[in-house]
Amino acid sequence: MTGHFPFPRLPYGWFLAAQSSEVPAGAVRTFCYFGEELVIYRGQDGAAHAVEAHCPHLGAHVGEGGCVVEDTLRCPFHGWRFGPDGQCVEVPYSARLPKVGMRAWPLVEKGGFLFLWHDPDGNAPDWTVPDLEEEGWTDRRCVDFTLRSHPQELMENTADIAHFGCLHGARNHRYLRQWQARGPFADTKIGFSASGAAVGAPDNFVDLEINFALHGLGYLVIDSHVLDANLHGRVRVCATPVDADHVRVFFISNVRKMADPAFTGMADELFFQAAKADFEQDVRVWSHKVYRPRPVVVPGDGPILAYRQWANQFYQPRAA
Ligand code: FES
Ligand SMILES: [Fe+2]
Numbered sequence: 001m002t003g004h005f006p007f008p009r010l011p012y013g014w015f016l017a018a019q020s021s022e023v024p025a026g027a028v029r030t031f032c033y034f035g036e037e038l039v040i041y042r043g044q045d046g047a048a049h050a051v052e053a054h055c056p057h058l059g060a061h062v063g064e065g066g067c068v069v070e071d072t073l074r075c076p077f078h079g080w081r082f083g084p085d086g087q088c089v090e091v092p093y094s095a096r097l098p099k100v101g102m103r104a105w106p107l108v109e110k111g112g113f114l115f116l117w118h119d120p121d122g123n124a125p126d127w128t129v130p131d132l133e134e135e136g137w138t139d140r141r142c143v144d145f146t147l148r149s150h151p152q153e154l155m156e157n158t159a160d161i162a163h164f165g166c167l168h169g170a171r172n173h174r175y176l177r178q179w180q181a182r183g184p185f186a187d188t189k190i191g192f193s194a195s196g197a198a199v200g201a202p203d204n205f206v207d208l209e210i211n212f213a214l215h216g217l218g219y220l221v222i223d224s225h226v227l228d229a230n231l232h233g234r235v236r237v238c239a240t241p242v243d244a245d246h247v248r249v250f251f252i253s254n255v256r257k258m259a260d261p262a263f264t265g266m267a268d269e270l271f272f273q274a275a276k277a278d279f280e281q282d283v284r285v286w287s288h289k290v291y292r293p294r295p296v297v298v299p300g301d302g303p304i305l306a307y308r309q310w311a312n313q314f315y316q317p318r319a320a
Pocket of ligand 2: 278
């Protein structure tokens with residue numbers, strides 16, 4: 001038996017690798033994603049770059065003693081230096097510059113996070129990480145978990161309306177806008193009544209409208225509007241494969257600022273705690289469930305099969 005999940009390979013797309021603060025200027029940090037070790041370093045010019053972890057010369061791990069020199073990465077073993085595109089730019093003891101390089105990963109930095117592009121066929125990105133409105137929103141809170149799961153499993157919850165009732169205690173959950181796919185993107189909007197914990201009224205039920213926007217299998221933006229309190233909260237769920245069977249999932253939350261800063265601060269904290277508590281209910285299920293490739297789906301389950309058909313594209317080779 002190979003992996004736990006039956007998917008033919010890891011999906012392509014943009015995946016969140018780290019918070020920007022994890023890689024300060026001049027730092028070299030090691031990560032394990034997509035079954036590979038890679039390093040992300042930040043040049044003295046402030047730009048971050050991602051390359052494979054092992055030097056093409058004799059194979060030293062550049063995350064173990066390597067250092068940043070201007071915008072290049074210097075291997076600790078013999079001092080070869082590599083530029084942002086991974087190409088060797090200096091061998092300190094040889095006039096001949098070999099035509100070798102480290103494999104560089106496409107990387108973008110947005111909103112305080114570093115995203116990697118993964119494509120098993122090595123094709124360049126053909127969509128971009130979305131720009132989200134940050135002005136007028138509170139600072140993002142981020143926690144992350146590593147669990148035995150897969151991005152496709154996590155993102156399936158957007159198409160699984162029935163679980164909102166059973167697992168999260170929602171009532172009157174319904175689609176306000178049908179699940180809709182557009183190339184690598186998909187979105188849907190649901191409404192329900194839920195515990196008012198997010199607005200400090202856990203004994204009351206409040207009405208929510210929640211928009212889900214999927215950007216591939218790695219990045220989900222959940223915009224929640226608590227109607228009674230006119231609170232806008234946003235959760236980003238970013239799922240990055242560590243290997244075929246494990247995923248590092250980032251849970252990131254903030255709220256739109258309201259007129260009263262003290263009230264905003266309180267709402268920010270309550271929303272984070274309530275949304276994280278819901279999320280942890282999902283994490284428990286994800287960590288222990290199996291993937292059913294041919295599930296029995298009944299009316300009321302939501303567009304799970306349409307979701308899976310959409311998700312299937314991320315395992316197919318794309319035209320170069
Ligand atoms: S192994 Fe990296 S410079 Fe020799
Ligand atoms: Fe859920």
